């Protein structure tokens with residue numbers, strides 16, 4: 001570094017100081033909602049109408065679900081990997097006493113994608129409303145409620161060594177990366193309307209919102225009877241899922257992206273990965289994998305402390321001009 005001798009104001013003092021001060025990454029603060037907001041809708045699997053309210057929550061509380069239709073204590077369910085009770089078709093969380101909430105993954109993906117660390121979600125039923133089968137309605141709710149910075153520094157989970165879970169031809173893995181979470185997904189289906197698709201995204205907020213959040217869940221017409229007999233997909237319809245029959249999409253409006261199916265799998269992965277309780281510095285890949293495979297991957301990651309560490313989270317890249325996020329200083333006044 002050269003001293004600027006032509007500028008006396010750039011004196012020895014300031015330059016020598018900058019030479020000995022290490023350059024530290026700017027750290028990011030935790031975030032919550034600015035206000036409460038609600039919606040209601042049908043649960044994809046239960047078919048039950050549920051009212052849901054999203055509330056701000058204190059720093060370090062994470063995402064917590066609360067069943068307000070049940071009396072007594074113990075009805076709060078933290079969104080954590082060790083609360084996964086079922087992951088056959090969606091991710092179900094439950095307390096030790098068996099109080100559960102189903103289909104949390106699209107809402108959790110929206111929280112992750114929008115950079116919200118702490119929130120309380122009240123539900124008067126057993127399942128998060130399906131809305132349109134994507135995370136976009138939840139993103140809209142969060143934008144309407146606003147987002148507020150909190151004063152506590154965010155802690156991120158950095159992956160230190162590759163962890164891979166294989167299940168036949170399916171595979172999921174997390175591996176170290178210098179950047180914030182990237183997701184790589186590949187699917188292969190016999191149905192010609194889906195076929196083979198792959199995608200890769202860096203889960204920054206603008207990318208999540210524009211490229212991932214609108215992608216809907218999907219199902220196959222041939223599976224509907226079996227799913228309903230198993231007590232699943234009771235609330236599923238063309239209103240909240242893409243329905244595929246061979247080479248045909250039965251939804252009148254067609255697809256939102258030509259590769260909407262694999263984008264939805266990336267969305268699911270982001271939601272399930274938020275069950276770590278943290279934003280992730282690492283790379284995720286999924287090959288034909290399901291919620292159950294991701295749940296097994298998380299169990300493997302947490303089984304060995306050498307796989308991960310918590311660090312003060314550096315600022316992530318964000319899209320410019322999103323002034324609806326209330327910064328800390330203003331939040332402290334208001």
Ligand SMILES: [Zn+2]
Nearest residue numbers: 105106217268
């Ligand atoms: Zn999904």
